[in-house]
Amino acid sequence: MNRTFDICIVGSGITGSIVADHFLSKGLSVVMVERGKNAYLPQSARELWHERWEKISDNPLITKNSWKGASEYFDDLVEIENVNSDFAFHYNMKYGLGGSGAVWSAASWRLTPQDFQTKSLFGYSRDWPFTYDDLAPYYDKVEEMFFTSGPKEEPSWPWKNNYTYPPFKQSYLDKVVSKIFAPEFEILPNAFSVKNIPPSEGGCIGSKTCVRYCPTEAVFRPQIHLLDKHLNNPRFNLIMGAPCMKINLKKERSLESITILQDDAKRDIRAKYFFLAANTIENLRILHNSKDTGNGPVADSSGLLGSFFASHGALVTSVITEPILYTGRGRPTTSSAINTLNHGERDRINAYMMEIWNFDWNIALSPIAVFRTFRAKERHWGRTLFEKTREADRRFAATLIFELEMRRDNKVTLSKVKDKFGLPLAKVDFTLGLRDKETFDYLRELTNLIKKKDKIVDIQIKGYGLNGNHPLGGYVCGEDPNNSVVDGYMRSHDHANLYILGGGAFNSTGALNPTHTIAALALRAVNDRRIVF
Amino acid sequence: MPVTRRSFLQFLFYSFTFLSTGCSDDKAREIEDFDINAVVAEKTFSSFLNVIFPFHLPGFRNFSHELHKRLKRLKKHETEVIINAYQLFKEKYVPFGEESVSKGEKILSRLLKDKTTEEQTNRALDIIYDNISKLRGFGHSLWGREYSKAGEMCQYWESYDKAP
Numbered sequence: 001m002n003r004t005f006d007i008c009i010v011g012s013g014i015t016g017s018i019v020a021d022h023f024l025s026k027g028l029s030v031v032m033v034e035r036g037k038n039a040y041l042p043q044s045a046r047e048l049w050h051e052r053w054e055k056i057s058d059n060p061l062i063t064k065n066s067w068k069g070a071s072e073y074f075d076d077l078v079e080i081e082n083v084n085s086d087f088a089f090h091y092n093m094k095y096g097l098g099g100s101g102a103v104w105s106a107a108s109w110r111l112t113p114q115d116f117q118t119k120s121l122f123g124y125s126r127d128w129p130f131t132y133d134d135l136a137p138y139y140d141k142v143e144e145m146f147f148t149s150g151p152k153e154e155p156s157w158p159w160k161n162n163y164t165y166p167p168f169k170q171s172y173l174d175k176v177v178s179k180i181f182a183p184e185f186e187i188l189p190n191a192f193s194v195k196n197i198p199p200s201e202g203g204c205i206g207s208k209t210c211v212r213y214c215p216t217e218a219v220f221r222p223q224i225h226l227l228d229k230h231l232n233n234p235r236f237n238l239i240m241g242a243p244c245m246k247i248n249l250k251k252e253r254s255l256e257s258i259t260i261l262q263d264d265a266k267r268d269i270r271a272k273y274f275f276l277a278a279n280t281i282e283n284l285r286i287l288h289n290s291k292d293t294g295n296g297p298v299a300d301s302s303g304l305l306g307s308f309f310a311s312h313g314a315l316v317t318s319v320i321t322e323p324i325l326y327t328g329r330g331r332p333t334t335s336s337a338i339n340t341l342n343h344g345e346r347d348r349i350n351a352y353m354m355e356i357w358n359f360d361w362n363i364a365l366s367p368i369a370v371f372r373t374f375r376a377k378e379r380h381w382g383r384t385l386f387e388k389t390r391e392a393d394r395r396f397a398a399t400l401i402f403e404l405e406m407r408r409d410n411k412v413t414l415s416k417v418k419d420k421f422g423l424p425l426a427k428v429d430f431t432l433g434l435r436d437k438e439t440f441d442y443l444r445e446l447t448n449l450i451k452k453k454d455k456i457v458d459i460q461i462k463g464y465g466l467n468g469n470h471p472l473g474g475y476v477c478g479e480d481p482n483n484s485v486v487d488g489y490m491r492s493h494d495h496a497n498l499y500i501l502g503g504g505a506f507n508s509t510g511a512l513n514p515t516h517t518i519a520a521l522a523l524r525a526v527n528d529r530r531i532v533f
Numbered sequence: 534m535p536v537t538r539r540s541f542l543q544f545l546f547y548s549f550t551f552l553s554t555g556c557s558d559d560k561a562r563e564i565e566d567f568d569i570n571a572v573v574a575e576k577t578f579s580s581f582l583n584v585i586f587p588f589h590l591p592g593f594r595n596f597s598h599e600l601h602k603r604l605k606r607l608k609k610h611e612t613e614v615i616i617n618a619y620q621l622f623k624e625k626y627v628p629f630g631e632e633s634v635s636k637g638e639k640i641l642s643r644l645l646k647d648k649t650t651e652e653q654t655n656r657a658l659d660i661i662y663d664n665i666s667k668l669r670g671f672g673h674s675l676w677g678r679e680y681s682k683a684g685e686m687c688q689y690w691e692s693y694d695k696a697p
């Protein structure tokens with residue numbers, strides 16, 4: 001096919017949908033290539049939060065994510081190879097229309113102003129090529145586009161917001177916990193890209209299942225809220241079930257086409273501008289699998305492609321209090337402690353925050369589920385089983401999310417193992433740096449402090465590791481082509497018509513959920529004045 | 534016909550051999566002789582259930598009656614598992630003095646620690662707990678309040694910021 005589209009997008013998730021919406025609204029022709037299918041989501045929420053990780057080859061470090069019933073909804077699940085197993089990255093991206101955005105829990109934070117300058121302020125990670133203030137107008141737009149709910153101003157927040165709706169009420173549990181955890185933790189309402197309007201108008205109903213399935217569509221989902229309205233637009237070509245395998249260049253190094261696999265046949269798609277929006281690690285797989293004119297990977301003249309890879313660290317705890325908390329009422333989570341983001345010791349330890357969940361998801365979501373879990377997993381019986389189930393009404397999960405240093409040695413390359421389409425899997429090589437270890441130790445100490453607090457019966461560490469939902473870095477941004485992969489508009493330094501979107505462009509992880517920033521960067525990219533027709 | 538100690542021991546033996554050899558018609562008939570209705574009617578069986586779950590506590594008494602009904606409707610192989618475990622319990626429980634929950638707990642605890650009885654006792658408990666968890670209204674009583682079901686509107690959407 002000889003047609004040349006104005007815009008070619010790889011991936012239909014949050015960033016891909018933002019790009020499609022932007023250019024279609026301007027009357028341009030857009031082709032979007034999506035590896036997965038329109039295969040979402042359970043009508044009843046049988047499995048809510050817990051992902052399982054299966055070994056899929058003789059190499060014990062090659063894992064594949066899955067969850068109960070996944071094969072019914074996804075024709076394909078992400079596989080990955082970890083080189084270091086102690087703090088492994090279990091990549092959780094979802095192939096399908098909407099990408100991870102079809103299952104995200106929509107906690108919608110901005111990064112803090114300091115996060116953009118950690119190198120110059122504290123000596124670690126990398127400074128971004130622009131400041132918080134430069135990105136703020138795009139954050140404002142994202143909050144409008146994602147109908148975000150949150151408080152406009154909180155005294156200890158390091159930024160101001162432009163949220164569409166007011167914040168959700170904090171739960172009773174949040175208020176009790178707030179008192180117990182003070183003064184070290186200041187527990188404030190979160191921002192969510194979830195409509196806080198009456199249920200009769202399509203607002204949130206607190207169904208507890210919104211990560212997988214929102215019965216009222218109150219959660220922002222890219223495929224529903226950005227793509228749906230364009231589906232009948234003749235200028236929009238959506239190709240599903242077709243993985244992009246590689247990128248093809250012209251002699252002068254601009255992109256000519258991408259090669260996709262459609263119905264088992266290879267096909268090239270030509271366009272003027274290309275947006276890789278396949279999520280951090282998938283973008284890296286495509287770039288590593290493509291050849292530049294000098295035979296190295298595409299977009300890698302700096303030699304940094306895949307480097308500075310990170311995610312957030314997570315330390316998951318179960319807390320039991322003396323007072324009854326009446327768990328499981330309201331949204332799954334409404335509040336976090338975020339006064340810890342710009343703490344005074346950031347020259348030594350990284351930023352962190354604490355998410356408060358309105359139940360202990362380490363056990364289950366309802367008394368019956370708790371009863372069953374304690375029986376099945378811990379083999380309790382009799383009075384103990386009864387008391388443990390009762391006690392669950394005084395339990396909640398507190399998750400400490402922490403920033404990780406972006407270090408050159410942590411990187412994503414290609415594995416020798418290939419997926420079912422013949423695309424090599426990504427191989428993640430990640431070790432904790434000195435600061436990361438100190439932060440981790442510090443947070444473990446912090447759990448001891450919580451344990452000693454009045455009205456705390458117990459706190460148990462249930463697990464820790466790299467957050468599989470937040471792959472960041474790998475094509476870091478900067479002004480210097482020798483020291484970064486993309487520029488401040490996410491455009492490849494090497495290829496003038498290639499934009500690489502997603503968390504891969506981050507220069508520091510911050511300690512907050514990244515998608516608002518990912519979306520703001522995508523908006524900044526599509527507004528790059530160098531895109532001309 | 535109620536289960537006798539002899540027929541119970543026979544069952545233990547047969548059930549083991551059936552696993553490896555299969556089951557003849559005669560032996561199958563003997564297993565059918567287990568009478569769950571009679572077992573459930575025994576006073577000690579109620580004590581057994583009280584050890585498994587504190588049905589004697591206020592708010593839970595009616596559930597034991599409902600559970601009896603459910604147990605009577607179980608499939609044959611499940612009934613057998615429960616009766617076997619109950620017989621083990623009863624052997625140790627009845628002959629020596631007064632019945633009490635704490636005495637029952639000690640016996641059940643020993644059965645669960647003993648390698649020869651552990652698996653069988655746990656299997657019976659799993660079936661009983663599975664049935665308890667299916668009793669209508671049981672979840673609400675566990676926490677003493679309504680709870681919200683996954684995928685449905687929160688029961689407390691207007692007032693989740695206050696104690697119920």
Ligand SMILES: Cc1cc2nc3c(=O)[nH]c(=O)nc-3n(C[C@H](O)[C@H](O)[C@H](O)COP(=O)(O)OP(=O)(O)OC[C@H]3O[C@@H](n4cnc5c(N)ncnc54)[C@H](O)[C@@H]3O)c2cc1C
Pocket residue numbers: 010011012013014015016033034035036092093094095096097098099100101102103104105106107108109211242243244245277278279280282283286469470501502503513514515516518
């Ligand atoms: C369970 C879960 C909960 C989350 N909760 C939050 C949260 O509360 N807050 C927050 O900030 N973030 C959250 N995230 C992260 C958030 O979903 C991502 O940051 C965001 O979706 C990334 O957007 P993206 O466009 O880069 O990638 P995605 O939305 O993942 O989209 C990538 C798309 O590319 C497609 N693709 C991949 N490879 C190819 C290929 N070779 N060819 C063609 N198409 C391809 C994929 O199928 C997918 O559709 C969560 C993620 C998960 C999984």
